[in-house]
């Protein structure tokens with residue numbers, strides 16, 4: 001169906017996959033995070049997302065609105081996360097795009113591909129600023145959808161000689177290692193997977209720490225992507241205390257990140273603050289990007305799709 005004033009255009013996952021490339025998305029997310037961190041009300045409006053949780057299923061549902069003046073776009077993402085799902089994906093999302101001129105809905109977009117790619121793009125931005133020199137080894141903890149998108153995005157920025165994969169169910173790690181190819185190897189223990197890693201990505205659905213401070217090489221950079229609840233953690237508190245910690249949103253981290261809240265770690269800077277002032281980067285130290293996800297990342301991705309598909 002063609003988009004028009006009366007009917008929003010539906011944009012499928014396949015269409016989004018075709019037009020959303022990391023060469024465009026990584027700089028767009030970098031710019032969006034920098035805009036957000038300037039907290040200039042007439043550039044961007046992004047309230048803290050509304051989250052509902054469902055203890056019995058350990059489910060989560062969030063509504064994430066944002067207005068971007070520079071992109072001339074109003075976006076709301078709605079996303080569910082049910083980690084116990086087995087026969088269906090754990091995450092399901094939709095992205096609604098509205099006109100800034102008259103409020104009409106311009107598009108209804110699949111939100112799953114956008115979530116996968118923009119989350120990985122944000123980690124790629126952090127890794128670009130916080131990795132010391134040319135990294136040799138990448139370790140990925142978790143072998144789900146975000147593990148795959150993170151490998152693709154970070155490999156767009158750096159070419160790794162070695163990719164180490166761990167998963168709490170080893171078959172997942174073996175499958176992802178096989179997909180990646182000869183540079184990749186599955187490991188039975190987290191300790192062995194991360195021992196030599198210059199960059200570590202944690203993309204599990206664990207609510208308890210999987211990565212311990214004593215296993216991490218000094219100076220490594222960690223993209224901590226999971227644990228989106230105030231009582232969940234992927235990293236042990238000592239690792240958070242030992243590291244220079246970055247967040248996508250200070251408010252988001254203080255509201256939702258058990259890794260930050262339970263460790264009482266200090267947030268050194270937002271990624272966007274670091275983009276605006278690169279002297280905030282500490283690549284020689286052990287660094288953690290605590291990623292929770294912010295709507296401006298979704299808007300940056302949606303803008304690329306709107307422009308490429310010429311959505312009215």
Ligand SMILES: NC(=O)C1=CN([C@@H]2O[C@H](COP(=O)(O)OP(=O)(O)OC[C@H]3O[C@@H](n4cnc5c(N)ncnc54)[C@H](O)[C@@H]3O)[C@@H](O)[C@H]2O)C=CC1
Nearest residue numbers: 090142143144145146168203204205206226227291292293
């Ligand atoms: N920061 C952000 O912007 C976003 C964060 N996420 C988070 O990233 C994480 C991964 O997401 P997806 O890859 O889409 O999920 P997924 O369901 O595709 O993969 C989850 C992975 O975690 C593993 N896992 C599950 N339970 C575990 C446990 N108890 N201990 C260790 N590993 C376990 C699974 O085997 C699988 O490899 C989730 O926590 C999700 O909420 C997801 C989207 C955006």
Ligand SMILES: O=C(O)C1=NCCCC1
Nearest residue numbers: 079081115228292293294
């Ligand atoms: O930003 C997002 O999208 C999500 N963040 C936390 C986990 C669910 C999806």
